[in-house]
Amino acid sequence: MTQQAPTPTPAQIRRWRKYLADEIAEGAVYRELASNRHGEERAVLLGLAAAETRHEQHWRSLLGEHATKKTRPSMRRTMLRFLARHFGSVFVLALAQRAEGNSPYAGDTDASRRMAADELVHEEVVRGLATRGRNRLSGNFRAAVFGANDGLVSNLALVMGIGATGVATSMVLFAGVAGLLAGALSMAAGEYVSVRSQRELLDASKPTQITLAAAPDLDLDANELVLVYKARGMSDADAAHRAAERMGIYSCDCNPSMSLQPELKETAEAEEHEEIGSAMGAASSSFCFFASGAIIPILPFIFGMGGTPAILLSALLVGVALLATGGVVGLLSGASPTKRGLRQLAIGLGAAAVTYALGLLFGGSVA
The missing domain is CATH 1.20.1260 (Ferritin)
Structure with a gap:
């Protein structure tokens, strides 16, 4: 049953x-x-x-x-x-x-x-x-997030520090614009030099075609080409195969996978340079990313606000932006977006609070 x-x-x-x-x-x-x-x-x-x-x-x-x-x-x-x-x-x-x-x-x-x-x-x-x-998006995303965060935090800290001294609103706005341009240009210059240097290092490390010109005149019994390929990290057998192929000897009983494939090699080199990107492209992207973050703290001053209300609104706007960027990072990394957003907020506002306290200190001493 x-x-x-x-x-x-x-x-x-x-x-x-x-x-x-x-x-x-x-x-x-x-x-x-x-x-x-x-x-x-x-x-x-x-x-x-x-x-x-x-x-x-x-x-x-x-x-x-x-x-x-x-x-x-x-x-x-x-x-x-x-x-x-x-x-x-x-x-x-x-x-x-x-x-x-x-x-x-x-x-x-x-x-x-x-x-x-x-x-x-x-x-x-x-x-x-x-x-x-x-x-697929790690490189560009990393540059965007870190560039924008640098702009948010550094310019908020600058604006709050200057604003706390009690100077005129026009001076705070000027300092914010100067901080935006200085930071964005610095980021752009750093990215340009970094990418350009990396490309130059790759170009310097790329093998030349000198072995093609020298191969016909080399001594078969003391083949210097083997040393060239061993220096590039090949095993004895693979180096011997590549050297024999360079010299026109195709009966070598070595690793056939080491046969020359110029078209594949050129494609790989092109992809390697494409992954790095252009120096000007990296520089312009870094400039825009930093500036997009750095403009947020000075928006209240651009629209005519001043004093403590402008500083508070600036901190509020940056806080929302930091929560958003931190949450996005958390989502993409598979972590809690709330925790990442709050961590980003604490770091950004913490740095700004330090400069604000210094501004109050120096503003009071000047007064």
């Missing part, structure tokens, strides 16, 4: 409905993301959606007739679906990674062990997809 399953409690029904709604929403998120992807990424996302459908069926079978009543998914899943539908960016994957990592199934006996294991694996799958996106 088949034993009848126990009647679920109202608390279980509510919890299962919530799980079901979340699984439906997560599956929809992955399908939305897959619609904007191609190839391997699309296949992976559709695989995740299929797994969420299996989990959905588990809760439907437990709920039985109670599954017909719809329940709203959690706010996080609702927001994820909205972002996936309208943006489909790495931010969505970063949020999905956190959602998968916070699955309650491990501590819920109503969820199977297989489902709990699935969620752990899903977190790693989404982490891998999110890492691809992070790698």
Whole structure:
């Protein structure tokens, strides 16, 4: 005789409905993301959606007739679906990674062990997809965030320090504009020199074609070309193969993977330089990023405000910007955006508070 399953409690029904709604929403998120992807990424996302459908069926079978009543998914899943539908960016994957990592199934006996294991694996799958996106924008994103933060913090500290001395509003505005230009130009110059120097180092390290001209006249019994390739890190066998090929000897029984492929080599070198970028491009980007942050602290003074109200509004505007940039960094890194935002806020306002205190000190002593 088949034993009848126990009647679920109202608390279980509510919890299962919530799980079901979340699984439906997560599956929809992955399908939305897959619609904007191609190839391997699309296949992976559709695989995740299929797994969420299996989990959905588990809760439907437990709920039985109670599954017909719809329940709203959690706010996080609702927001994820909205972002996936309208943006489909790495931010969505970063949020999905956190959602998968916070699955309650491990501590819920109503969820199977297989489902709990699935969620752990899903977190790693989404982490891998999110890492691809992070790698694609890491360089530009890093420059944007750090440039803007430098502008926010340094110019707020300057404005608050000067403003605390009690000087005229025009002097505070002049100091803020000067700080914006000085900082932006300094950042631009530093990026230009850095990128230009890196490109020059790569050019200096790139092998020349002198071996092509010297190869015909070299002694076969004392082949100096072998030393050239060994100096570049090749093994004895690979160096001998490359040297023999340079000298026109193609019967060498060495590693065939070391055969010359000039077109591939040129492509790799071009990609290497492309990853570094141009010096002028890096300089102009750094200038704009710093200036975009540095202009925020002086906005109240630009629009005619002065004194303590202008300083307070300046600190408020910068605080909001720091929370936003910190939250974005937290999202992309898979960490808590709230914690990262508050950390960024504490650091920025802490630095500004120090200069404000110094301004009060020196302003009082001058008076």
